[in-house]
Amino acid sequence: MKRLISIMFMLMVLSFGNLLIVAFAQTQTVTIDNAVQVFQDYLVRLRNPDLILHEVEEYQNNFYASYVEKSTGIFAFQMLIWKAGSFWTGGMMGGGMMSGVVMPEPGPNMMWNTKYGVMGGMMDIYRQVSGNNMTVTAAEAKTDAQQYLDKTFSGTSAGDVDTYYGYYNIDVLSGGKTFGMLSVNGYSGQVWYHSWHGTYIQTATLPVPDVPLTIITLILALVITGFMTGLSPDHRKDRRRSH
Numbered sequence: 290m291k292r293l294i295s296i297m298f299m300l301m302v303l304s305f306g307n308l309l310i311v312a313f314a315q316t317q318t319v320t321i322d323n324a325v326q327v328f329q330d331y332l333v334r335l336r337n338p339d340l341i342l343h344e345v346e347e348y349q350n351n352f353y354a355s356y357v358e359k360s361t362g363i364f365a366f367q368m369l370i371w372k373a374g375s376f377w378t379g380g381m382m383g384g385g386m387m388s389g390v391v392m393p394e395p396g397p398n399m400m401w402n403t404k405y406g407v408m409g410g411m412m413d414i415y416r417q418v419s420g421n422n423m424t425v426t427a428a429e430a431k432t433d434a435q436q437y438l439d440k441t442f443s444g445t446s447a448g449d450v451d452t453y454y455g456y457y458n459i460d461v462l463s464g465g466k467t468f469g470m471l472s473v474n475g476y477s478g479q480v481w482y483h484s485w486h487g488t489y490i491q492t493a494t495l496p497v498p499d500v501p502l503t504i505i506t507l508i509l510a511l512v513i514t515g516f517m518t519g520l521s522p523d524h525r526k527d528r529r530r531s532h
């Protein structure tokens with residue numbers, strides 16, 4: 290298992306191009322608020338105005354983030370910050386050196402993502418994809434996920450379905466609450482459970498994006514103009530005539 294983990298990590302370092310590790314958390318214990326800030330800083334470093342941070346979750350072993358393309362609404366990729374002491378940051382992963390580092394999530398994010406994944410980073414053959422024409426629909430993916438859960442995690446259910454390039458990411462629920470997540474390949478229907486997260490802890494409340502001052506000024510100007518128009522004598526006369 291550790292050999293497989295080591296190989297996947299080396300692929301990430303060699304293959305992700307502009308998704309290489311670029312941001313480090315503080316040396317003290319990382320909180321979910323710290324993680325949100327680091328994931329936001331990572332987004333700034335990418336210099337891609339079409340991407341936004343969609344969600345940040347805390348799990349037993351790591352902090353998880355998903356990013357979305359604003360222009361398409363399609364999810365782009367998933368990133369992690371590993372916690373110190375988790376299984377994935379020890380042994381062949383460098384004796385804890387990977388804890389607190391923003392890095393691509395392993396699994397489907399690397400191997401199935403046809404735009405931002407391993408093949409796109411290594412050979413640049415997926416960087417110019419024009420669409421996301423998967424043969425498995427979102428509804429079919431959710432059905433495949435539920436069939437897998439019925440056999441593997443009895444009592445759990447498939448939740449929201451997020452569409453990525455080449456696969457779907459699906460929340461796993463237990464008693465209506467988050468239990469974990471899995472992915473379904475958009476072409477084969479293969480299911481891949483994200484076992485590396487561990488137990489779900491919480492979801493962060495993301496800060497509301499700053500609204501440019503020019504937009505605020507424009508909105509206020511429109512409101513004031515409308516209010517003043519309603520107070521003008523001519524407008525009042527027109528209203529009386531209409532009655």
